[in-house]
Amino acid sequence: MAKNYPTVSEDYKKAVDKAKKKLRGFIAEKNCAPLILRLAWHSAGTFDKKTRTGGPFGTIRHPEELAHGANSGLDIAVRLLEPIKEQFPIISYADFYQLAGVVAVEVTGGPEVPFHPGREDKPNSPPEGRLPDATKGSDHLRDVFGTMGLSDQDIVALSGGHTLGRAHKERSGFEGPWTSNPLIFDNSYFTELLSGEKEGLLQLVSDKTLLTDPIFRPLVEKYAADEDAFFADYAEAHLKLSELGFADA
Numbered sequence: 001m002a003k004n005y006p007t008v009s010e011d012y013k014k015a016v017d018k019a020k021k022k023l024r025g026f027i028a029e030k031n032c033a034p035l036i037l038r039l040a041w042h043s044a045g046t047f048d049k050k051t052r053t054g055g056p057f058g059t060i061r062h063p064e065e066l067a068h069g070a071n072s073g074l075d076i077a078v079r080l081l082e083p084i085k086e087q088f089p090i091i092s093y094a095d096f097y098q099l100a101g102v103v104a105v106e107v108t109g110g111p112e113v114p115f116h117p118g119r120e121d122k123p124n125s126p127p128e129g130r131l132p133d134a135t136k137g138s139d140h141l142r143d144v145f146g147t148m149g150l151s152d153q154d155i156v157a158l159s160g161g162h163t164l165g166r167a168h169k170e171r172s173g174f175e176g177p178w179t180s181n182p183l184i185f186d187n188s189y190f191t192e193l194l195s196g197e198k199e200g201l202l203q204l205v206s207d208k209t210l211l212t213d214p215i216f217r218p219l220v221e222k223y224a225a226d227e228d229a230f231f232a233d234y235a236e237a238h239l240k241l242s243e244l245g246f247a248d249a
């Protein structure tokens with residue numbers, strides 16, 4: 001859906017361009033793209049389209065929201081980004097975290113996701129419990145992503161974000177990467193999913209449910225066979241995710 005993008009000043013646009021460059025170097029150097037993508041996703045994924053609460057409005061840095069069970073470990077991402085954020089006081093945290101998420105995908109070889117600035121920092125964190133539970137199946141995923149206003153295709157494409165990174169026992173209780181190259185954004189999440197469980201690689205219930213659901217599975221097959229199709233749908237879904245709560249035009 002077309003969006004009514006907020007207007008920002010020329011100075012703001014310049015700061016965003018510069019911050020993007022700094023983030024590219026920083027994320028590549030620290031190899032922290034997976035954690036930064038998870039930060040951007042968890043800050044946006046709390047959006048509730050009915051009440052228009054939650055969403056990518058910078059609240060994830062509040063201790064109360066970082067303490068939500070699903071956000072375990074994201075205090076590290078907030079801390080990592082702070083020295084760069086400090087160089088750009090004009091940019092909202094809301095914009096900064098979404099910009100960092102877009103850069104994390106780009107620097108690991110993923111698609112370029114367009115970025116539009118203008119999110120404002122909101123004072124109130126959403127209630128706990130809006131992010132997905134890794135032990136649940138398709139109904140739950142549709143419930144959670146539907147609350148955000150995202151589609152079945154968005155669910156499958158965005159799940160491909162697990163092409164990056166790994167689970168940490170001390171954070172989520174799960175352990176291990178989804179692919180053998182967790183710092184490269186490619187379609188291997190889908191090829192691994194289709195090839196079955198493998199020693200050392202992780203498949204959560206919420207990943208495996210993509211194989212058994214009659215609407216999700218053909219998309220998994222499509223993305224495994226055609227990386228360009230995955231990149232195109234991923235970019236569209238990530239853009240939607242990052243712009244939840246922007247007024248529709």
Ligand code: HEM
Pocket residue numbers: 033034035037038041073132133134135141158159160161162164165166167168169171172173174204206
């Ligand atoms: C579909 C529902 C989802 C569930 C149930 C889920 C669950 C999880 C869990 C349990 C972890 C492990 C956290 C840890 O122990 O460090 C994780 C990590 C991760 N998730 Fe998801 N996730 C989902 C969707 C997404 C989406 C939509 C994205 C981004 C587009 C994403 C990106 C990531 C990344 C990049 C990591 C790795 C973080 C790291 O390496 O530190 N996830 N996810």
